[in-house]
Amino acid sequence: MGQVKEVTLAIEGMTCAACAARIEKVVGRLDAVRSVHVNLASERAHVTYVSGGMDEQDLIRAIEKAGYGATLATAAADEAETQRKLQAYRTDLAKFWFSALLTLPLVVQMGMMLFGGRPFLPNGIAWLLATPVQFYAGWRFYKGAYHALRGGAANMDVLVALGTSVAYVFSAIRTVMGRPDVYFDSSATVVTLVFLGKLLETRAKAKASAAIASLAQLGAKFAHVLREGVETDVPVEALRVGDLVRVRPGEKVPADGVIEEGVTSVDESFLSGESMPVAKRPGDPVVGASINQTSAFLMRVTKVGRDTALAQVIRLVEQAQGSKAPVQRLADTLSGIFVPAVLGVAVLTLLVWGGFGAWAHGLLAAVAVLVVACPCSLGLATPTAIMVGTALGAESGILIKGGESLERAHHVDTVVFDKTGTLTLGKPMVTDVWTVAGVAREQLLAAAAALEAQSEHPLGLAVVTYAKKQGVDIPAASGVEAVPGRGVQGMVNGAAVRVGNRTWFLEQGLTVPDPVLPAFEQAGKTAVLVAREDEVLGAIAIADTVKPDAAGTVKQLRDMGIEVWMITGDQARTAEAVARQVGIDNVMAGVLPSDKAAKVEELRRHGRVVAMVGDGINDAPALAAADIGIAMGTGTDVALEAADIALMHGRTHGVVEALHLSRATLRKIRQNLFWAFFYNVLGIPLAALGLFSPVIAGAAMALSSVSVVSNSLLLRRLKLGREVLAV
Numbered sequence: 001m002g003q004v005k006e007v008t009l010a011i012e013g014m015t016c017a018a019c020a021a022r023i024e025k026v027v028g029r030l031d032a033v034r035s036v037h038v039n040l041a042s043e044r045a046h047v048t049y050v051s052g053g054m055d056e057q058d059l060i061r062a063i064e065k066a067g068y069g070a071t072l073a074t075a076a077a078d079e080a081e082t083q084r085k086l087q088a089y090r091t092d093l094a095k096f097w098f099s100a101l102l103t104l105p106l107v108v109q110m111g112m113m114l115f116g117g118r119p120f121l122p123n124g125i126a127w128l129l130a131t132p133v134q135f136y137a138g139w140r141f142y143k144g145a146y147h148a149l150r151g152g153a154a155n156m157d158v159l160v161a162l163g164t165s166v167a168y169v170f171s172a173i174r175t176v177m178g179r180p181d182v183y184f185d186s187s188a189t190v191v192t193l194v195f196l197g198k199l200l201e202t203r204a205k206a207k208a209s210a211a212i213a214s215l216a217q218l219g220a221k222f223a224h225v226l227r228e229g230v231e232t233d234v235p236v237e238a239l240r241v242g243d244l245v246r247v248r249p250g251e252k253v254p255a256d257g258v259i260e261e262g263v264t265s266v267d268e269s270f271l272s273g274e275s276m277p278v279a280k281r282p283g284d285p286v287v288g289a290s291i292n293q294t295s296a297f298l299m300r301v302t303k304v305g306r307d308t309a310l311a312q313v314i315r316l317v318e319q320a321q322g323s324k325a326p327v328q329r330l331a332d333t334l335s336g337i338f339v340p341a342v343l344g345v346a347v348l349t350l351l352v353w354g355g356f357g358a359w360a361h362g363l364l365a366a367v368a369v370l371v372v373a374c375p376c377s378l379g380l381a382t383p384t385a386i387m388v389g390t391a392l393g394a395e396s397g398i399l400i401k402g403g404e405s406l407e408r409a410h411h412v413d414t415v416v417f418d419k420t421g422t423l424t425l426g427k428p429m430v431t432d433v434w435t436v437a438g439v440a441r442e443q444l445l446a447a448a449a450a451l452e453a454q455s456e457h458p459l460g461l462a463v464v465t466y467a468k469k470q471g472v473d474i475p476a477a478s479g480v481e482a483v484p485g486r487g488v489q490g491m492v493n494g495a496a497v498r499v500g501n502r503t504w505f506l507e508q509g510l511t512v513p514d515p516v517l518p519a520f521e522q523a524g525k526t527a528v529l530v531a532r533e534d535e536v537l538g539a540i541a542i543a544d545t546v547k548p549d550a551a552g553t554v555k556q557l558r559d560m561g562i563e564v565w566m567i568t569g570d571q572a573r574t575a576e577a578v579a580r581q582v583g584i585d586n587v588m589a590g591v592l593p594s595d596k597a598a599k600v601e602e603l604r605r606h607g608r609v610v611a612m613v614g615d616g617i618n619d620a621p622a623l624a625a626a627d628i629g630i631a632m633g634t635g636t637d638v639a640l641e642a643a644d645i646a647l648m649h650g651r652t653h654g655v656v657e658a659l660h661l662s663r664a665t666l667r668k669i670r671q672n673l674f675w676a677f678f679y680n681v682l683g684i685p686l687a688a689l690g691l692f693s694p695v696i697a698g699a700a701m702a703l704s705s706v707s708v709v710s711n712s713l714l715l716r717r718l719k720l721g722r723e724v725l726a727v
Contacts, residue, residue, distance in 0.1 A: 003050070003051050003052075004034065004048060004049070004050055004051075005048070005049060005050075005051050006046065006047070006048050007046075007047050007049070007056050007059065007072065008044055008045070008046050008047075008072075008073040009044065009045045009047065009056075009059065009060065009063070009070045009071065009072060009073060010043060010044060010070065010071050010072070010073045011023065011038065011043050011044065011045050011063065011068055011069065011070055012043070012068060012069030012070070012071075013067065013068040013069050013144065013147055014038075014040055014043060014068060015144050015157050015198075018148075018338065018339050019040070019068065019148065020038040020039070020040045021038075022066055022067075022148070023036075023038045023045060023063055023066055023068060024036050024037070024038050026062055026063065026065070026066040027045070027047060027059060027062055027063065030049070030054065030058070030059070030062060031053060031054075032049045032050045032051075032052075032053040032054040033047060033048070033049045033054075033059075034048040034049060034050065035047070035048045036048075039383045039387075040380060040383055042383065042387060044073060045063070045070070047059055056072060060072075067146075067147030067148055067149075067150050068147065085202075089199070089202060089203075092140075092195070092198075092199055092202075093199060095136070095137050095195070096137065096192070096195050096196060096199055098132075098136075098137065099132075099133045099136075099137035099188075099191065099192045099195060100192055100196075102129045102130075102132055102133050102188065103129070103133055103188045103189055103191075103192045105121060105129060106121070106126060106129055106130065106184060106185040106188050106189065107185065107189055109121050109126075109185060110185040110186075110189070110695070123171075123174075123175040123180070123182050123184075124175065126171075126182060126184040126185065127171070127172060127175050127182075127184055129184070129188065130168060130171075130184035130185075130187055130188040133187075133188040133191050133192060134164060134165075134168050134187060134188065134191060137191055137192065137195055138160075138161070138164060138191040138195070140157075140195075140198075141157045141160045141161040141164075141191070141194070142157075142161050143157075144157030144158075144161075145157040145158040145160075145161040145162070158339060158343075159339065159342060159343075159370045159371065159373060160190070160191070160194055160370070160371060162343075162370055163190065163346075163366075163367040163368075163369075163370030163371045163694065164187040164190050164191050164367070164371075164694075165187075166363065166366070166367055166370075167183045167184075167186050167187040167190075167363070167364070167367050167694060168183075168184065168187040170183065170363055171183045171184045171187065181360065183363075183364065183694075185695070186364065186367070186693065186694040186695055187694070189694075189695045190367075190371055190694050190695060190697070193695070194371070197703070197705055197706060198705075200706045218252075218289040218310060219236065219252070219254075219288060219289045219310055220236055220251070220252035220253065220254040220288065220289065221235065221236060222234065222235060222236065222254070223235075223236050223239055223243075223245050223254035223255070224245060224246040224247070224248070225239065225243050225244070225245055226243075226244040226245070226246060226298070227243070227244075231246060236254045236255060236288075236304075237305075239254060239255050239301055239304045240301065240304065241301055241302060241303065241304060242300065242301060243300070243301040244260065244298060244299070244300055244301075245257070245298070245299050245300075245301060246296060246297075246298055247286075247292045247296065247297055247298075247299060248292065248296045249264075249292055249293065249294055249295060249296060250291070250292065250293075251291070251292050252288075252289055252290070252291055252292075253266070253286050253287065253288050253289065253290045253291070253292060253299070254288060254301075255288045255301045255302075255303060255304050255308055256285070256286070256287050256288050256301070256302055256303035256304075256307070256308045256309055257285070257286055257299040257300050257301045257302045257303070258283065258284070258285055258286070258299060258300050258302060259280055259281065259282050259283065259284050259285075259286060259297050259298070259299050260282060260297075260298045260299060260300050261282060261297060261298040262281075262282070262295055262296060262297025262298060263279075263280070263281045263282075263295060263297070264279075264280050264292055264293060264294045264295040264296075264297050265277035265278065265279055265280065265293040265294045266278050266280050266286055266290045266291065266292055266293060267290060267291040267293055268287060268290040277293045277294075280297070285302075286299055287308070287309045287310070288303075288308045288309065288310050289310045313394060313399060313648070338373070342369065342370065342373040342684070343370075345369055345373075345684060345688060346366040346367075346369040346370045347366070348688075349362060349365050349366045349369050349687075349688040350362045350363060350365070350366040353365055353366075353690070361690055364690070364693065364694060365687060365688055365689070365690040367694045367697075368687035368688075368690075368692045368693060368694045368696075368697040369684055369687040369688050369697075371687075371694055371697040372680075372683040372684060372686075372687045372692060372697035372700055373680060373683065373684050373687075380672075380705060380708050380709055380712075381669060381672035381673045381676050381708050382403070382669050382672070382673070384672070384708065384709050384712035384713075385665050385668040385669045385672060385712040385715065386403045386406060386665065386669075387712070388665075388668075388712050388713060388715040388716060389406060389661055389662075389664070389665035389668070389715055390406070392661065392715060392716060392718060393657075393658065393661050396654075396657060397647060397648040397649045397654065398645065398646075398647060398648075398654055398657060398658050398661065399645065399646040399647075399648060400644070400645050400658070400661075400662075401643075401644050401645065401646075405628065405644035405645060406661075406662050406665055406666070407662070407666060408609070408627055408628050408644070409611065409628050409644070409645065409658060409659055409662035410659075410662045410663050410665075410666040411609045411627075412562065412609050412610070412611045412627065412628055412659060412662075413561070413562055413563065413608055413609050414562065414563045414564075414565065414603055414608040414609065414610045414611070415557055415562055415563075415564050415565070415610075415611045415613060415655060416564075416565040416566070416567055416588075416599075416600060416603065416610060416611070416612050416613065416622075416626070417564070417565070417566050417567070417584070417613045417614075417652070418566075418567055418568065418596075418612075418613065418614040418615065418619050418622075419544075419566055419567070419568035419570065419575065419578060420458065420544060420568065420615075421458070421615045421632070422613055422614055422615060422632055422652065423546060423547060423550045423566065423578065423582055423652065424544040424545060424546050424547060424550075424578065425544060425545045425546075425547055425650075426458060426544065426615070427458070427462075427544065427545070428458055428459055428462040428526070428542045428543060428544040429462055429465075429466070429542065429543060429544075430462055430463060430465075430466035430540055430541070430542055431525060431541050431542065431543045432520065432525070432540070432541035433445065433538065433539075433540050433541070434513070434516050434538050434539045434540075434541070435537060435538035436513065436536060436537060436538055439537045439538055441470075442470070442472050443537065444530050444537045444538045444540070445463070445466070445467040445470060445472045445540075446467065446472050446473065446474060446475060446492075447492055447497050447499075447530055447532055447537065448463050448467070448497075448499045448528070448530045448540060449463055449464045449467035449468075449472060449474045450474055450475045450476065450477040450490075450492045450497070451477050451480055451488045451489070451490050451492065451497055451499050452464050452488065452499060453474060453477070454477060454480040454488075454490070455480070455482060455488050457482075457488075458544075459526060459528060459542050460488065460499075462542050463499075463528065463540060463542070466540075475492055475493055476492075477490045477491060477492045477497070478490060478491045479491045483500065483504065484592065484593065485569055485592035485593065486500050486501060486503065486504035486507075487499050487500015487501060487504050487528075488500065492532075495532050495533055496532070496533055497530070497531065497532050498510075498529075498530070498531045499528060499529070499530050499531075500528065500529060501527075501528070501529070501571065502517060502527065502529065502571060503571075503590070505529050505531065505536070508531075509534075510529075510531055510534065510536055511536055512529065512536070513529075513536065513538075513539060516539060517529075517539060518573060520539070520541040520574075521571050521572075521573030521574045521577070522573050522577060523541075523543075523577060524543060524574060524577030524578050524580075524581065525541040525542060525543045525574060525577075526541070526542045526543070526544070526570055526571075526574050527539050527540070527541055527542075527571075527574075528540045528541075528542060544578075546578060546581050546582060547650070547651075547652055549651055549652050549653045550581075550582040550652050551581065551582045551583055552653065553582075553652040553653045553655060553656055554582050554583045554584055555583060556653075556656045557655070557656060557659075558583075560656075560659065562659070563586065563608075564583075564584050564585075564586065565584065565586040565587070565588060565603070566578070566579050566582075566584045566586070566587050566588070567588040567591055567596055567599060567622075568587075568588070568589055568590075568591065569589075569590065569591055569592060569593065570589055570590070571589060571590060572587070572589040572590060574589075575587050575589035575590075576589070593619075593621075596619060596621065596622035597621040597622045597624070597625040598625075599622075600612050600622050600625045600626050601625050604625075604626075604627065609627045609628075610626045610627050610628070611626060611627065611628040611629075611630055611655070611659075612625070612626035612628070612629050612630065613630045613632065613652075613655055614629075614630075614631065614632070615631070615632055619631075623643050628644050628645060629643040629644050629645070630643060630644070630645045630646075630647065630654075630655055630658065631643035631645070631646045631647065632647045632649075632650060632652075632654070645658050660718070661718065664715060664718050665715060668711065668712055668714070668715055671711060672708045672711055672712065675704070675707065675708065675711075676704065676708060679700070679704045683697070683700060
């Protein structure tokens with residue numbers, strides 16, 4: 001069996017939701033294809049397939065056979081496509097003004113006739129004006145209709161081309177026969193109005209998808225590389241892992257790396273949403289596209305190209321914008337059968353009116369049905385809102401993996417926070433050292449630090465740091481072994497030493513000092529016990545500072561009607577002390593890392609929709625077990641695979657922002673879908689009854705698509721971090 005691959009294709013020629021549905025149907029039929037998602041708004045298709053039986057060219061050929069164009073979506077291709085679209089837009093704009101100029105006299109005449117006036121244009125002149133509009137400006141509709149019908153489907157172009165052609169041909173026949181009543185004004189005005197609607201829709205969609213383009217422009221263009229002692233300017237594409245690069249004040253960091261020399265401040269707001277510069281010194285990581293603020297520094301490149309944090313962000317936003325929310329399934333299902341159904345309604349309308357002897361009136365009513373029913377707004381309702389919502393999140397350091405995650409987050413009613421590194425800063429410090437009688441502080445610290453020096457646990461690092469500051473001579477340890485959820489043990493100076501929590505010591509039959517530990521724990525400190533052989537030497541109290549925004553975050557979540565829990569491996573007293581500081585009533589303490597996922601599952605079994613918030617590394621099983629996993633990190637060390645939402649900063653308030661964004665985006669999608677459905681449900685019967693002229697139908701159809709996209713763009717008014725505006 002071949003390897004599962006994913007590919008993103010740029011699609012040309014889509015005009016409405018029926019086009020997207022057609023491509024999904026055609027590509028989905030291929031044996032090797034696992035999944036296909038076509039986004040009408042971004043004009044992208046994301047395909048997962050099994051290699052061996054087919055390749056990208058087979059996918060492209062299938063799409064072309066269906067009547068559309070397709071190319072591989074690459075950075076270079078995107079740039080070329082952007083230029084092509086810009087040129088096409090300018091050409092279409094000129095074509096529209098030409099069409100509008102020819103249509104204007106027909107519109108004026110139509111307006112005069114509405115108020116009882118007589119036509120001032122002979123039918124021959126009206127025919128002459130309408131012909132270039134029908135076949136020059138309207139050629140795009142004929143071309144789109146041909147490709148759609150050749151592929152075995154009908155789309156918006158079919159409706160417009162058929163409707164306006166019927167009115168035009170009918171009028172031409174009546175002109176040749178010398179009959180007075182013609183409808184060149186209707187056919188020309190509908191073409192011009194629908195053309196205008198497509199232009200406005202193109203502009204609005206470009207604004208909705210501008211986030212990717214702006215992200216791609218953030219990176220540096222050149223880098224000052226030191227090779228063999230000589231500084232040379234090279235394009236960032238030429239950088240290699242291991243290169244030494246100088247970054248001057250005011251310049252963008254060219255790639256991800258580590259500072260080798262120099263102290264400075266770096267603006268990382270593009271990634272984290274944090275406006276304050278971050279202090280950097282030798283050994284600290286820096287990310288590409290961040291801006292050096294104060295002093296020059298030397299950095300060693302660790303990641304280039306597609307591996308950088310910026311490239312990862314762009315990739316995630318692209319995937320999210322190309323995904324679908326479950327709420328879109330109904331719209332997709334309807335779009336697939338919509339156009340054939342409308343054709344049937346139009347034919348029925350003509351026949352019914354003809355049965356009453358009003359064939360001319362029936363013809364106009366049928367044309368109005370065809371024009372008013374174009375399903376563009378249905379196809380744009382969901383993807384445009386997702387595009388704007390995910391882009392807005394990315395600007396604030398919130399990466400949402402896709403439409404499904406966005407929709408699930410909307411239903412969250414329970415948020416579970418990990419304690420260390422999530423509610424707290426994750427930088428614990430030693431606050432107290434207690435020893436039993438006859439044991440020196442230095443002796444206790446030396447034994448503990450000897451083991452912890454070989455541990456990666458944050459509490460262990462705090463012990464080692466404190467011992468060094470106290471000038472303790474740390475001996476070498478051997479046979480050091482971590483006991484998950486308990487502590488660490490090994491040999492120091494020929495004696496067995498244990499450093500761990502109260503539970504472990506009780507299991508080992510060691511005497512735990514009382515009431516020293518309860519006093520530490522009641523103050524919100526973690527007590528680490530130290531023993532040599534079977535003798536307890538004492539305890540070290542370690543405290544981790546609560547994040548400044550943690551209490552405010554918990555309050556806002558509770559105000560949103562969300563129940564908040566805290567989960568930790570700490571003892572109950574310590575956990576409850578931290579919970580009191582931030583306002584959390586529900587605490588799960590003494591939970592081993594391996595058991596966190598089970599606790600999350602238990603909450604879900606009680607009917608709760610759970611969001612788990614953790615550091616994204618140690619908490620990966622719990623993040624995966626939750627309905628929504630939210631990983632907190634610094635942007636360069638965040639487990640994006642385990643989480644549905646990644647916060648590229650350490651602020652707990654990002655959880656509130658992510659949930660606000662989800663609710664606002666889902667509200668916008670529902671608004672869009674309501675108006676798209678309402679418009680068609682109301683418009684088609686009115687058109688069939690003859691209450692809508694083709695001109696009014698054309699204007700309404702154009703307005704519906706533009707209004708849906710514009711409504712989605714209103715999401716950009718949302719101020720994350722503050723009360724959500726009524727958008």
